[in-house]
Amino acid sequence: MSRHTKRKDLGRFLGIPGGITVATATERASENLDILSERAIGQIDWTLDSFSGYLDLLSGAPPDAVRDELYRLASEIVSLSAFDRESLGQAAFSLCRLLSVMKEKHEWRRSCVDVHQDAMRSLNRPDVCPTHLREVLGGLSGLSGSAHDQQR
Amino acid sequence: MDRQSEFTFNFAGAAVIMIDASAMSMEVMTSILSGYGFKRMFRCSTLSAGLDVLKSHRVDLVLIDPECFGEEGYSAIRWLRSETNNPNCETSVLITTVLPHVRAVTASRQCGADYVVAKPFSTTTLLERILWVATGDGRRGDLSAPPTLVNQAGSGVDLW
Numbered sequence: 221m222s223r224h225t226k227r228k229d230l231g232r233f234l235g236i237p238g239g240i241t242v243a244t245a246t247e248r249a250s251e252n253l254d255i256l257s258e259r260a261i262g263q264i265d266w267t268l269d270s271f272s273g274y275l276d277l278l279s280g281a282p283p284d285a286v287r288d289e290l291y292r293l294a295s296e297i298v299s300l301s302a303f304d305r306e307s308l309g310q311a312a313f314s315l316c317r318l319l320s321v322m323k324e325k326h327e328w329r330r331s332c333v334d335v336h337q338d339a340m341r342s343l344n345r346p347d348v349c350p351t352h353l354r355e356v357l358g359g360l361s362g363l364s365g366s367a368h369d370q371q372r
Numbered sequence: 373m374d375r376q377s378e379f380t381f382n383f384a385g386a387a388v389i390m391i392d393a394s395a396m397s398m399e400v401m402t403s404i405l406s407g408y409g410f411k412r413m414f415r416c417s418t419l420s421a422g423l424d425v426l427k428s429h430r431v432d433l434v435l436i437d438p439e440c441f442g443e444e445g446y447s448a449i450r451w452l453r454s455e456t457n458n459p460n461c462e463t464s465v466l467i468t469t470v471l472p473h474v475r476a477v478t479a480s481r482q483c484g485a486d487y488v489v490a491k492p493f494s495t496t497t498l499l500e501r502i503l504w505v506a507t508g509d510g511r512r513g514d515l516s517a518p519p520t521l522v523n524q525a526g527s528g529v530d531l532w
Binding site (some may be wrong): 229230231233234235236237238239240241242245246247248249250251252253255256259260263269292293296299300301302309316317320356 | 374377378380381382383384385386393394396397399400403404405406407408409432433439440462463464470471474491493494495496499501505506507508
């Protein structure tokens with residue numbers, strides 16, 4: 221692809237009358253997110269249950285469509301983890317890495333996925349003990365990291 | 373008062389399209405963009421719906437999570453850039469993704485996107501990226517992204 225010079229489509233909306241500052245914009249956005257918070261937490265719980273439901277039905281390596289759905293569910297948790305579930309989000313991120321690498325390598329490590337699932341369950345709360353978090357994430361990093369390393 | 377606090381923008385007249393298969397992610401982005409002042413928002417949960425909008429409406433910003441749609445997500449951006457008769461062919465494209473690995477960043481560069489923002493993003497981070505594409509003189513190109521640019525713990529990957 222050849223290089224393009226960007227046309228500043230959005231640039232015409234800068235510095236015009238009726239504008240707001242960065243501080244005002246982010247404050248309003250945060251207020252809007254606060255309204256969504258309860259629904260987002262509910263969605264996280266539902267997504268975790270849905271993930272577990274898929275795993276319960278699985279025996280052996282799943283087809284690509286199921287792998288994609290598991291990845292979608294894990295990534296949904298990551299996306300929503302800013303709603304007071306940062307620790308859970310880190311575990312879900314590790315799971316995304318693991319699922320991504322396993323799909324590329326056409327392999328399936330059920331035990332690693334189960335460990336991630338258990339970790340996500342234990343981290344699905346706002347205040348996680350730092351020591352517990354460090355231990356859990358350290359373990360998960362080893363699992364998804366080893367899959368990643370073997371890929372290289 | 374410093375320059376940053378005096379800087380203002382008014383996105384009330386700007387049109388943005390969000391293409392994301394996750395309904396909740398769409399809700400989150402809608403809430404954030406509303407806070408920034410955007411009023412004209414196209415919300416598309418499928419790629420085909422997004423392409424229909426891009427063919428029929430002038431937009432000022434595209435937010436897309438291509439990973440939801442596999443390779444076709446990146447192909448859609450590549451198509452947009454190649455449609456020189458489409459008024460949206462040069463529109464700023466921000467890619468949102470959960471997993472900003474090297475392959476995704478490289479694919480983002482090669483398809484002609486402007487920036488990769490890692491989910492979950494903060495209200496501050498997304499606005500910074502939007503303002504960056506609004507004010508920047510960046511270029512789109514086909515060089516491979518160095519792995520050092522990939523920040524999996526942070527909230528964005530600077531492509532250029």
